[in-house]
Amino acid sequence: MASDDALPTLKILLIGPSGAGKSALLMRYCDDEFDPDTAAATIGIDFKIKRLAVRGKPYRLTLFDTAGQERFRTLSTSFYRGAHGVILVYDISNRASFMSMERWFDEAKANTVEDVALYLVGAKLDKASRSREVTQEEGLALAEQHGASFCEASSKTSENVRRPFVEIVNQIVQTPGLLTNATAKRRSGTVVVDSTTNNGYFLPNCAC
Amino acid sequence: MGSISDTLWDVVICGTGLQQSLLALSLSRSGKNILHIDPNDYYGGAEAAFSLQEAESWVDRLATEDKGLFRSASITKPDVAGLSFPRAYSLALAPQLIHARSELLSQLVSSRAYRQVEFLAVGSFYIFKAPLDPAQQPSLVRIPSTREDVFSTTAISAKAKRGLMKFLKFVLDYDSPEQRDAWKPFVDKPLVDFLQEHFKMDAELKAYIIALTLSLDGRISTEDGLSIIYRHLTSMGHFGPGFAALYPKWGGISEIAQVACRAGAVGGAVYMLGAGIKSMATATDEVELELTSGDKVKTKLLVRGDGSVGDEPSISRLVAVVGSPLKSLFESTIEGAPTPCVAVVVLPAGSLTISGVANTFPVYVFAHSSGTGECPNGQSVLYLSTMATSNSKEVLSRALESFFSAVDHDQVPQCLYQLYYEQAAGVKQSRLDQLTLDLPGPSLSLSMDDTLLKHVREAWKKVVGDTVDDAEYMVFTDREPVDDDDFE
Numbered sequence: 001m002a003s004d005d006a007l008p009t010l011k012i013l014l015i016g017p018s019g020a021g022k023s024a025l026l027m028r029y030c031d032d033e034f035d036p037d038t039a040a041a042t043i044g045i046d047f048k049i050k051r052l053a054v055r056g057k058p059y060r061l062t063l064f065d066t067a068g069q070e071r072f073r074t075l076s077t078s079f080y081r082g083a084h085g086v087i088l089v090y091d092i093s094n095r096a097s098f099m100s101m102e103r104w105f106d107e108a109k110a111n112t113v114e115d116v117a118l119y120l121v122g123a124k125l126d127k128a129s130r131s132r133e134v135t136q137e138e139g140l141a142l143a144e145q146h147g148a149s150f151c152e153a154s155s156k157t158s159e160n161v162r163r164p165f166v167e168i169v170n171q172i173v174q175t176p177g178l179l180t181n182a183t184a185k186r187r188s189g190t191v192v193v194d195s196t197t198n199n200g201y202f203l204p205n206c207a208c
Numbered sequence: 209m210g211s212i213s214d215t216l217w218d219v220v221i222c223g224t225g226l227q228q229s230l231l232a233l234s235l236s237r238s239g240k241n242i243l244h245i246d247p248n249d250y251y252g253g254a255e256a257a258f259s260l261q262e263a264e265s266w267v268d269r270l271a272t273e274d275k276g277l278f279r280s281a282s283i284t285k286p287d288v289a290g291l292s293f294p295r296a297y298s299l300a301l302a303p304q305l306i307h308a309r310s311e312l313l314s315q316l317v318s319s320r321a322y323r324q325v326e327f328l329a330v331g332s333f334y335i336f337k338a339p340l341d342p343a344q345q346p347s348l349v350r351i352p353s354t355r356e357d358v359f360s361t362t363a364i365s366a367k368a369k370r371g372l373m374k375f376l377k378f379v380l381d382y383d384s385p386e387q388r389d390a391w392k393p394f395v396d397k398p399l400v401d402f403l404q405e406h407f408k409m410d411a412e413l414k415a416y417i418i419a420l421t422l423s424l425d426g427r428i429s430t431e432d433g434l435s436i437i438y439r440h441l442t443s444m445g446h447f448g449p450g451f452a453a454l455y456p457k458w459g460g461i462s463e464i465a466q467v468a469c470r471a472g473a474v475g476g477a478v479y480m481l482g483a484g485i486k487s488m489a490t491a492t493d494e495v496e497l498e499l500t501s502g503d504k505v506k507t508k509l510l511v512r513g514d515g516s517v518g519d520e521p522s523i524s525r526l527v528a529v530v531g532s533p534l535k536s537l538f539e540s541t542i543e544g545a546p547t548p549c550v551a552v553v554v555l556p557a558g559s560l561t562i563s564g565v566a567n568t569f570p571v572y573v574f575a576h577s578s579g580t581g582e583c584p585n586g587q588s589v590l591y592l593s594t595m596a597t598s599n600s601k602e603v604l605s606r607a608l609e610s611f612f613s614a615v616d617h618d619q620v621p622q623c624l625y626q627l628y629y630e631q632a633a634g635v636k637q638s639r640l641d642q643l644t645l646d647l648p649g650p651s652l653s654l655s656m657d658d659t660l661l662k663h664v665r666e667a668w669k670k671v672v673g674d675t676v677d678d679a680e681y682m683v684f685t686d687r688e689p690v691d692d693d694d695f696e
Binding site: 043044045046047048049067068069071072073074076077078079081110111189190191192193194196 | 251295298308313316317322324326327328329446447448451454457458463466467469470471473474475476478479480481483546547548549579581687688
């Protein structure tokens with residue numbers, strides 16, 4: 001859609017350990033789909049685009065999944081570049097996934113700008129009654145320690161699925177320093193390489 | 209998710225330099241099982257970009273471990289304030305320019321990988337002029353490289369202008385049968401000889417032309433030189449007014465390697481850093497590898513980068529962080545042109561004096577503004593390159609000083625940090641030995657060397673097989689879905 005180009009574009013990353021439910025959250029939010037059988041690592045999803053209005057103003061979100069590069073912690077510095085917000089996801093029914101979050105916070109902070117918006121999500125809330133291994137209080141405490149917002153969500157039941165996205169965008173748009181590079185689609189100095197101008201500078205019929 | 213030892217991989221790619229990463233990109237829709245590893249704990253191999261911390265550990269490692277293509281690395285921090293925190297910097301080991309007409313760019317566009325790379329314009333080329341009178345300051349003269357430029361410049365005489373125009377028009381048609389006759393006798397001889405004999409150019413004009421070729425030894429052959437200048441001229445204006453070459457933001461080729469690897473990962477390739485090959489055994493139809501991570505994996509094909517030293521001479525490099533934005537170098541010269549973030553300054557052979565002796569080879573300075581994301585605002589990064597000689601380190605130091613006094617006569621910029629190293633040329637051919645394919649070593653060229661791309665394509669062919677049409681190489685559609693609204 002042509003009008004889309006005018007929308008401020010926000011880059012938001014979903015990171016966290018393998019199997020935490022990052023892709024499920026993304027699929028539920030963007031496509032309202034949940035497939036209980038695709039526990040396998042995510043293949044084929046680069047990023048999803050979603051338009052979201054916050055405080056009456058529309059934004060174009062580009063939501064980046066880890067593409068399996070979280071497995072051996074090989075996310076590249078280029079993946080993090082230009083991120084406005086990072087959603088860190090762990091599994092409330094898996095203690096080890098929660099324990100690894102400290103390192104994910106460190107990596108996110110080390111590779112992004114100082115005032116980047118951080119959001120911690122405890123995923124698989126539907127498992128709370130049967131196999132919860134991390135309390136809500138622990139999650140909240142960790143988030144606060146890192147200046148992040150927090151909620152628990154379930155991609156299976158859709159509970160709270162929109163909340164992290166709406167709240168992180170809300171957080172981003174209230175951080176003026178973060179938004180400066182979101183509004184101009186073509187930043188000054190950036191060259192568009194998918195169309196050529198073909199205005200050669202030395203024409204053969206030059207008269208000198 | 210199974211262990212990586214359970215899979216019989218179609219290909220294991222070792223190393224994440226440009227070529228291996230492009231191979232991963234080219235195979236990202238092939239459905240092949242790919243394991244992509246790198247003995248380093250960073251992406252990019254010989255084309256990596258480093259924070260100051262990473263540069264320091266790189267230098268430390270070079271001092272103790274197998275030296276490979278790099279040697280004599282050292283870091284100097286002059287005792288001045290101004291350096292920011294280590295991650296505020298991204299210093300490129302391979303700060304190559306990419307001409308607008310480079311095949312690499314077409315491949316990045318057709319494969320859709322370009323969407324994740326921000327390309328910046330490379331602006332003016334300058335030539336350093338030593339003062340005739342030693343009491344005076346040296347200066348930088350902008351090399352005219354468009355027709356308008358040649359007309360409007362006051363730096364050269366009317367006669368020289370005519371000579372330059374004549375040459376530039378010749379180059380645009382250089383491969384036609386009638387023009388070929390003119391340069392054929394000089395094909396393998398240095399371009400300077402041809403410029404002298406055929407165009408009767410004076411020393412200054414010759415220096416301009418050679419500077420545009422970025423020839424490290426200044427002795428580029430007539431055939432190669434003409435083709436490079438042709439590429440330069442036809443690239444001019446290709447993506448917009450006022451520039452012929454591009455540079456990927458945040459560290460050049462390193463950024464392309466990372467984006468290509470991510471495309472590989474999106475396609476299902478498994479990535480491991482800090483995992484090299486400890487030992488290997490080749491059977492009839494598979495290679496068994498023991499990785500330094502302790503994992504044992506089996507693959508039908510192993511693709512590596514050849515890390516051995518080739519026959520061609522080495523180069524010396526100096527990366528300097530400067531406490532000044534060097535604004536005058538990054539002005540756009542044409543209306544509507546993007547603000548350039550890279551400028552090229554050439555100090556020709558003979559323009560510097562080191563212990564009473566003139567420099568034999570030119571020194572190339574690539575100046576990067578903070579717009580490259582490689583340093584904080586208010587600073588800039590200089591990448592100096594020259595042929596390695598017994599005193600090339602001194603040559604580069606002198607070149608840096610001379611550059612400083614030429615760029616700003618009133619307030620000489622301050623150097624905050626220096627990284628020096630020498631890089632040997634790798635081997636130029638790929639090599640297939642049973643089930644192991646070694647891609648050529650990284651190029652020392654100062655602009656993207658498209659000849660490397662054909663080796664990547666051959667490796668791709670080896671993996672996908674002859675039944676796949678060559679026309680499908682690196683041609684992909686966008687993966688992202690159509691927009692979906694979440695409006696209230």
